[in-house]
Amino acid sequence: MLTILTLGQALERASRAFPAVPPEVPVILEDIRAKGDAAVFAWAAQLDAFTGGAFEVPAARLKAAPDLLDPALRAHLEAAVRRVDAFARAQMAAFQPLELTLEGMRLGHRAVPVSRAACYAPGGRYPLPSSVIMGVVPARVAGVKEVVVLSPRLHPVTLAAAALAGADRVFDLGGVHGVAAAAWGLAGVPRVDLIAGPGNRFVTGAKRLLYGDVGIDFPAGPSELLVVADGSADPALVAADLLAQAEHDPDALPMLATFDGGLVPRVAAELERQLALLPAGTPAAESLRQGFAVVLGEGPEADADAVTLADALAPEHLELQGPRAEALAGRFSSYGSLFVGADAAEVFGDYGSGTNHILPTSGAARYTGGVSVATFLKLLTWQRTLPEGREALAAQAAAIADAEGLAAHAASARLRAGRSLA
Structure with missing residues (x-):
């Protein structure tokens, strides 16, 4: 099950280089760059068993998809959309236009959405309608003009979620080839400004290599969970949450840090018991083998060690179970x-408690948060010089430009000095 590491060994793992892009990814991208649409279709046929003539789902089929759902499932998806929408609207309210006067200048900013965004939802191993909701809803709230969904081996429930969330267009396409199609505008997919959404290491690698041709959110996958728990934590709940992340992908990373060494064998026993109840073929067993547990100890320094370890790992999901951990x-x-808290199950966040489940992985949480309305917004600044500020600003800019050796900059500034505004 979970390998037991010392604190030092766990910190050493946290300091390792960012995962390399799989070598297959640049090969696929270069093939698509060279051959265009034909290569996208060829890779979709090879990797996704795609046999259709077009990737886009007809608008009528998209519109009708929710009506084909079981009514109870539809109600739950609608509730998830409602919660995520409410949280996104509250976030959007924080992005107000800014305007102030500062020493002879009128300055400000305004939040402007990107024009077109692609929201990616994995579809290879499992359909993930929840990921569609997490991408489409904040994009809509941010005001993105056209929101498209990419999902390979498109499942009816994923299509229905896209309709309920408000997607404009949906494409039965994903993987490296799908991301490339959206970045470059190929195979009927419109060229987008931004791609957001989780994916396996191949999708994540493609997003990294395509950054610059297209905006991306951040590395989002494979999944990670760190549970920090004290001795009062319920081992069954800890194990269930670790397995919930482990079943996503063979590369998922389940982690446990505890103040009580006795919790580790109890969790291990629960992992073995619960793993046996999962469907055959689950990748959970494989990902558990690369996961680990750390015993922090009972001393007062262990609190600081827990914080140091978690911040170094910068996990996608961080759970705190038991009073000492929660404090x-x-x-x-x-x-x-x-x-x-034990009742704040990570899966609640996955399935629509309100916060977003598209989150940074591989240590990216050291410098970014998860997907939100801000992902789809550009904060654009503006300025207007007031008459009383012109002379001082001209002198300031010219002096600094001279210090930098940029003569044209200095000349541009000095031209403003002593001139009328007429």
């Missing part, structure tokens, strides 16, 4: 999303 909630600063 540290305000001290952590690097995670995708935080779940405080």
Whole structure:
């Protein structure tokens, strides 16, 4: 099950280089760059068994998709959309236009959405309608003019979620070839400004290599969970949450840090028991083998060690179980999303509690948060010089330009000095 590591060994793992892009990814991208649409169709046929003539789902089929759902499932998806929408609208309210006067200048900013965004939802191993909701809803709230969904081996429930969330267009396409099609505008997919959404290491690698041709959110996958728990934590709940992330992908990373060494064998026993109940072929067993547990100890220094470890790992999901762990909630600063208390199950965040489940992985939480309305917004600044500020600003700019040796900059500034505004 989980390998037991010392604190030092776990910190050493956290310091390793960012995962390499799989070598297959640049090969596929270069083939598509050279051959265009034909290569996208060829890779979709080879990797996704795609046999259709077009990737886009007809608008009528998209519109009708929710009506084909089981009514109870539809109601739950609608509730998830409602919650995520409410949270996104509250976030959007924080992005107000700014305007102030500062020493002879009128300055400000405004939040402007990107024009077209692609929201990616994995579809290879499992359909993930929840990921569609997490991408489409904040994009819509941000005001993106056209929101498209990419999902390979498109499942009816994924299509229905796209309709309920408000997607404009949906494409039965994903993987490296799907991301490339959206970045470059190929095979009927419109060229987008931004691609957001989780994916396996191949999709994540493609997004990294295509950044610059297209905007991306951040590395989002494979999944990670760190549970920080004290001795009072229920081992069955800890194990269930670790398995929930482990079943996503063979490369998922389940992690446990505890103050009580006795919790580790209890969790291990629960992992073995619960793993046996999962469907055959689950990747959970494989991902558990690369996961680990750390015993922090009972001493007062262990609290600081827990914070140091978590912030170094910067996990996608961070769970705190038990009073001692929960008391540290305000001290952590690097995670995708935080779940405080045994009842704050990570899966609640996955399925629409309100916060977003598209979150940074591979340590990216050290410098970015998860998907939100801000992902789809550009904060654009503006300025207007007032008459009383012109002379001082001209002198300031010219002096600094001279110091930098940029004569044309200095000349541009000095031309403003002593001139009328007429």
